Amino acid sequence: MAVERQTNVQDIESIVCRLKDVIAVSVVADDNGDVAEIHVLTGSSRPAKQVVRDIESAVMARLGVVVDHKKISVAQVADNLPSQDHSRLKFADVSISINGSRTEATVHLNKDGAVFAGSASGTSSPVGQMKLIANATLYAIEESGLSNCSFVLEDACEATVGGRRAAIALVNMISDRGEDLVTGCALIKQDVWIGVVNATLDAVNRRLTALPGR
Secondary structure, three states: OOOOOOHHHHHHHHHHHOOOOOEEEEEEEOOOOOOEEEEEEEOOOHHHHHHHHHHHHHHHHOOOOOOOHEEEEEEEEEOOOOOOOOOOOOOEOOOOOEEEEEEEEEEEEEEEOEEEEEEEEEEEOHHHHHHHHHHHHHHHHHHOOOOOOOEEEEEEEEEEEEEEEEEEEEEEEOOEEEEEEEEEEOOOOHHHHHHHHEEEEEEHHHHOOOOOOO
């Protein structure tokens, strides 16, 4: 069932982010202003289907809007993570250079002293820059050799979570087993560029495998 009436996506994000275990949410509207997609990042203490039902109920109760459950995607992260994980890549540096209408983003990631770089070029709009940085991060991850998957960036955006700015990345991981859509989120503490890199890393870091001999 489609959304029955238009509503401000920020209203839905504000409602959903208050639900139990929700870490981050991003609502995407179509050209008519109706909800096309709702991407939610939660803890793992509750089944994803229950989270979806809670979202449907909360949005209906507060806004009177019916949302098709097929438009809601839930990504979950482990509640109890190991204190150390040396196989993970960490943020090292991010930069953007602009030459006319072209922009190039370069990201450096670090793992145990080894540095891996990735670059992506495209348009220089604020939204375009976020996607370039996310793509550059994915290229740096591929350069590290820590994953046997290929990555396709579906989206990178900024959302408001509990009144604070957060970066969200939606990544499609493609392997011999098929496709796996994963979501990552990071609070924007210093600037949005670093937030996008950390959100992209958050999306895929848990799936990375350690390099032999490292």
